[in-house]
Amino acid sequence: MTDLHPSQLHNYLQMYTRTKWTYWGCLASSMLIFFASADIKPKHLKPWILGSSTAVLIVGKNQRQTAKQLKQTLGDVDQVSQLNFLSWMKQQTQPTAQLAVSIPSLNGSWQPDNLITDPVDYVNRVQKHVALVGGTGDGKSTLAQYFSTRIGGQVIVYDIDSAKDDWSWVEPGNLIGDGGLPEVNAAMKEALDHLEKMRVYRKEVSKDVPQEFARFYIGEEFPVLADCDNAPDWIKQHAKVGRKRKQFIMVLAQNDTATNFALEGDADILDTCFVRIRLGKKAQDYARSTLKNPQIEQWLKAGGKKRFMVDDLPCELDLSTWGTSAIAPVSPVSAEVKPRVTADELLKTLEYPEHDIVEIGLKQSGDWVAAWKCHNLNRSLRNINLEDIRLMFQGLASRGIGEVEGEGDRLRWRIDSSHLDKL
Known part of the structure; x- marks a missing residue:
């Protein structure tokens, strides 16, 4: 193929296109003139018309010959176009070419738009239970303890393979599993009987179950x-009616299939009654494969245990300083006088919204505080519904931070100096 300057190539391509269309135009015109001559009456005109048709055909033949010559000069015109395009691409993708890609920074300044910082508040708002998914060492037990202190109720753990100090914050009689699956099976039957008693209580006594009947069940390696x-x-x-009767369940596993939660054939229950919380690599895999969001995946990796997924929402909650002392068993009373916890020291250990609630209680000098009063005295608490505030009252009281009285809509909470002395 002859080497051509780009301007020459462009001119030759135009000439080739014109001669090709001229050839086809002459061929079509010659045929039209030929067929038209059949309808002309004066016979002396027919030779002239046939001659015209032949002349047009000869012009077309010459154009055809010219097109062939141009094609020989250019080679295959389509190939010329392809080679020119490939040559341009090669120039643009040389190793010296620079490719600028804008990637959002994943340093500490970037946060997802839909980030939540209080998973307990989220779970309480949707009124569901929790399916906690994560691998060994991802912090499932720590998060379970945190939830239990916030939601409240008598904590009961089913675990047939617990090690020493795994559940040191749980009453020894409420850690079930040393007797293997038969012991757990009997405990589950007792829990079902208790759930039925709460149904009867709500029907015959009051729809508001007293906190003393509330339970928080944890199923380890379900x-x-x-x-x-x-x-x-x-x-x-429990999934269907437990929350109405203050019977909360948190089931732990390393995968969230319906079979792992004894819900084979009832996968809808897992979707409608449980919030899935994914920790560690399980959260990262979910962000990448299901959400198809590598940005969230990298954000999760950068944050360690304090970042995880709550359903489809990224969550950040640092429990590294919270530890297992939040509800540690009370040690025997000794003769040594325990230093009194000050109000400021107590507030430093709490996060929003509990911090704001306790601050209101301390300012009320031991007076009873109702949920609606928290709304009136603190603007930031207006984003939380009254029932959730009452649940926080109960959670604080269960940890010795103040006390509660009343039931349902009439439940109130207060804190005074005597409570600070016991902390």
Whole structure:
């Protein structure tokens, strides 16, 4: 193929296109003139018309010949176009070419738009239970403890493979599993009986179950517990009506399939009654494969244990300084006088919204505080509904921070100096 200057190539391509269309135009015109001559009456005109048709055909033939010559000069015209395009691409993608890609910074200044910082508040607002998914060492037990202190109720743990100090913050009699699956199975039956008693209580006494009947169940490695005969009924019944009767369940596993939670054939229950909290690599894999959001994936990796996923929402909650002392068992009373906790010291250990609630209680000098009063005295608390504030009252009281009285809409909370002396 002859080497051509780009301007020459452009001219030759135009000439080739014109001669090709001229050839086809002459061929079509010659045929039209030929067929038109059949309808002309004066016979002496026909030779002239046939001659015209032949002349047009000869012109077309010459144009055809010219097109062939141009094609030989250019080679294959389509190939010329392709080669020119490939040559341009090669120039643009040389190793010396620079490719600028804008990637959002994932340093500490970037945060997702839909970030939540209080997973307990989220769970309480949607009124669901929790399916906690994560690998060994991802912090499942710590997060379970945190939830139990916030939601309140008697904590009962099912774990047939617990090690020493795994659940040191749970009453020894409420850690069930040393007797293996039979012991857990019997405990699940007792829990179902208690759930039925709460149904009767709500029907015959009051729709508001007293806090003394509230329970917070934790099922560690539920795929193992799922072999219990009572496991399917236990999780289904509590999932559907447990929250109304103040019976909260948190089931722990390393994968969130319906089979792992004894819900095979009832996967809808897992979707409608549980908030999925994914920790560690499980959260990262979910962001990448399901949400298809590598930016969130990198954000999760950069934050360690304090960042995880709550359903489809990224969450950041640092529990590294919270530790297991939040509800540690009370040690025997000694002769040594324990230093009194000051109001400022107590407030430093709390986060929003509990911090704001306790601050209101301290300013009220031991007076009873109702949920609606928190709304009136603190603008930031107006974003939280009254029922959630009452749940926080109960959670604070269960940790020895103040006390509660009343039930349902009439539940109130207060804190005074005597409570600070006991902390």
